[in-house]
Amino acid sequence: MLTMALELALFSALCWLLSHAVRSYAIKAQVVDIPGERSSHSQITPRGGGLAIVICACLLAIYLAQQDPSMTAWLIAIFFPASALGLFSFVDDHRPLSRRLRMLVHMSCATLFLYLLPTTSSLQIASFNIAINSLWALPFSLIAISWLINLYNFMDGIDGIAASEAICLLLGLQIIITANGAGFDQILMGLAAVISGFLFINWAPAKVFMGDIGSCFLGLVLAAIACYCSDRYHISLWSAIILLTTFIYDASWTLLYRILSKQAWNEPHRSHSYQILSRRWESHGKVVCAMLAVNTFWLLPLAMLANHYPAWGAAIFILACLPFATIGHKLKAGHKTQL
Numbered sequence: 001m002l003t004m005a006l007e008l009a010l011f012s013a014l015c016w017l018l019s020h021a022v023r024s025y026a027i028k029a030q031v032v033d034i035p036g037e038r039s040s041h042s043q044i045t046p047r048g049g050g051l052a053i054v055i056c057a058c059l060l061a062i063y064l065a066q067q068d069p070s071m072t073a074w075l076i077a078i079f080f081p082a083s084a085l086g087l088f089s090f091v092d093d094h095r096p097l098s099r100r101l102r103m104l105v106h107m108s109c110a111t112l113f114l115y116l117l118p119t120t121s122s123l124q125i126a127s128f129n130i131a132i133n134s135l136w137a138l139p140f141s142l143i144a145i146s147w148l149i150n151l152y153n154f155m156d157g158i159d160g161i162a163a164s165e166a167i168c169l170l171l172g173l174q175i176i177i178t179a180n181g182a183g184f185d186q187i188l189m190g191l192a193a194v195i196s197g198f199l200f201i202n203w204a205p206a207k208v209f210m211g212d213i214g215s216c217f218l219g220l221v222l223a224a225i226a227c228y229c230s231d232r233y234h235i236s237l238w239s240a241i242i243l244l245t246t247f248i249y250d251a252s253w254t255l256l257y258r259i260l261s262k263q264a265w266n267e268p269h270r271s272h273s274y275q276i277l278s279r280r281w282e283s284h285g286k287v288v289c290a291m292l293a294v295n296t297f298w299l300l301p302l303a304m305l306a307n308h309y310p311a312w313g314a315a316i317f318i319l320a321c322l323p324f325a326t327i328g329h330k331l332k333a334g335h336k337t338q339l
Contacts, residue, residue, distance in 0.1 A: 004184065008193035011060055015197030018052035023201065023208040031094055033209055040158050040275050040284070045206060048093045049198060050214015054086040056194040057221070064186055071187075074232075077116035078187070078224040085109040085149070086217035093211040099266065103146070106216070110145040113224055114138065119231045132227070132237075145223045148244075151251035152219030153212060157275055159204035159284040161291065163195050165247055166218050168295040170195075170225065172243045175300065176307050177233045187228065191221070204284035238313025239303040242320045246291055246299070249324040250274060250333065257334030273324070273333040298323065 026032065026046030035041050061075040088105050091097065114133045132141040156162035170192040177185060198214070201207045210218075226240035241248065250273045258265040270276075278287045302320045306313040328334075 004186070004189070008189055011056055011190055012193040012197035014059070015052050015056040015194045016200050018055055019049050019198050019201045019208060022049050022051045026208065029094070031211075040270055040278055041206075043205070045209055047209035047211040048090060048213055049202065049208035050086065050210040050212075050217060051090060053194055053198050053210075053214050054083055054090075054217050056197070057191060057217075058083055060187075060190045060194060064190065067186070073116075073118040074228055075187070077113060077118060078221060078228060081109040081113040081116065082217050082220040082224065084112070085220055086213045089212035089216040093213055106146045106149050107142055109220060110142050110149070110223075113145065113220060114141060117227060145220065147252075148223050148248075149216050149219035151247055152222070153215040154251045154255075155247045155272065155274070156210055156215040157270070157272065158278050158287060159206035160199060160202050160288045161274060161284075162210055162215050162218060163199040163202050164288050164292060165244070165295075166195050166222060167192050167199070168292065169222055169240065169243045172295070172300050172303060173225070173229050173235060173240060176235055176239055176304055177229065179304065180233065180235075180307075182233055185229075185233075188225065191225070204288070206284075236307045236310040236313055238306040238310060238317060241313075242303040242306055242317050243295065243299055245317070245320045245324065246295060249321050250328065253325070253328050254334040261334070261336070263334075263336060271332075271334050271336075273328050273331050276331045276333065294323070
C-alpha cells in the first residue's frame, strides 16, 4: 500500500511539473485563449496543458505494462487511440482545423479503440445484453463514443471542471470495485493521480487550460475505462454512464435545444447550465464544488444501484437525469438569452 501511494504521488507530481513546463511553452508560442463575448473567462490564459496529462498517462501505461505484462492489451486499447487523438488535437490547439476533419479523426480513433478491445463489453437493457463492438451495434457505439469525445470538449469551459469530472468517474468506479470486494486498480488510481497533478494548476483561477488535447484525450480514455471495468470487474456500463450524467445531460440538452430552436448550434456559445451558473455565482470554483457534491451524494449511489441491478440501468439513468433536467429548465440552458 505504501509503495502504491508513493507511485501515485510521483505520477501526480510529475504531471504537475510538466503542466508548468507546457504552460511556459504555450506562453512563448502564443497558444492562448483570448476572452471574448462568449467566453467564461476574463484573462488571457495559455492552453494545451492537457499535453502533460497525455505524456504522464503514456508513461503510466508503459510502467504498468512492465509491472504486469498481462495488462498490455488493455493498456494499448485504452491509451494508444486516445494518445493519437490527443496529438491531433494538440495540432488543433495551435491551428484550428476544419470540423469535418476533426469529426473524421474522432470517428477513426473511436473505431481503432473498438478494434483493439481485448474482449467484448456489453450494455444491458432490460433482459438484453448488447455487445458494443458487435457488427450491428458498431455504428451506434461509434456515434456514442464520438459524442462523448465532443461533449467532453464542450464541457471544458470553466476552470477545473473537466479534470474534476474525470477524477469523479475514476474514483467512483474504484469505490464500486472496492464495494464488490476487489482491491485498488492501478490504472484507475494512476490515471486519477495524473489528472489531479494537472488539476492543481487548472483549478480556479486556472493558470493553464486543458485545451482540446486534454479534453478529447479524456473523452476517449473514459469511454475505454468504462469498458475495461466492465470486462475486468463486471461493472455495469450503466454505472459509468450514470457517473458522467452531469456532462452527458448538460451537453446533450443544450445542443438539442439549440438545434430545435434553429440556432447556429455549431458556433461558440456559453449557454450550458454550468456556464450560466458560473456567471450567476461569479465563481468557477463554486460551480465545480457543487458538481462534486452532486456526483458524490446523488450520482455515485445511483451508479452503485445500477451495478447491483444492471437490468434497471436505463431507468436509473433517467432518474439520475431528473435534477439536471430541472436545473437546465430553470436556467434556460441553450436559450439565445443566455448567450
